[in-house]
């Protein structure tokens with residue numbers, strides 16, 4: 001079965017409440033009732049509820065930027081998978097490079113979050129990717145191996161059906177330096193091959209792998225034409241409805 005593309009807008013720590021609601025409504029209006037790809041927006045935690053209300057009855061899904069690995073209890077400042085589901089999230093990001101490199105999240109923590117989120121019924125967008133220093137030393141394939149192996153350890157076949165990868169080379173995030181279609185395709189192909197070796201060809205073939213890193217309406221068509229690129233995780237360009245909708249259109 002061909003993989004359906006997904007375009008997800010990661011708003012990061014941006015927007016006021018009013019801006020978030022306006023942006024969500026504009027995206028939903030632009031996407032229409034039956035888009036050719038799946039579309040999601042991923043606002044900051046405090047805006048999940050008002051954005052869920054703005055998206056009610058539309059074709060745009062809601063996602064969270066992070067999740068905790070426990071269901072409840074004394075974990076000050078954390079948010080459980082069940083809470084995300086209750087406010088209407090379909091997706092959650094796990095292991096975004098800003099969490100790994102700015103906040104210090106480990107591979108082990110990423111694995112626990114993936115388990116907890118999938119067990120609760122969320123779809124997980126697992127982010128992986130090498131830093132500039134790692135690419136300069138040609139270490140990207142080792143990084144994929146380590147991140148993929150660690151994050152997916154112990155998952156069941158049924159859980160893989162709700163797992164999505166996002167390849168986000170750290171050097172391309174927020175820098176304007178988008179990966180070329182050839183470079184991104186090579187990385188995605190490599191990641192899929194690794195998943196095939198670890199978990200079998202059926203799981204690897206069904207796994208959507210999104211590209212993220214300075215994606216725009218101009219760069220999206222070339223990237224989305226690649227056989228192993230199944231959509232995009234969009235940062236900066238997801239904060240303007242028209243720029244985000246151009247990327248959605250390129251996935252159609």
Ligand SMILES: O=C(CO)COP(=O)(O)O
Pocket residue numbers: 010096168172173174175176212213214215233234235236237
């Ligand atoms: O990190 C990203 C999405 O999660 C990419 O961000 P930019 O599109 O701003 O480079």
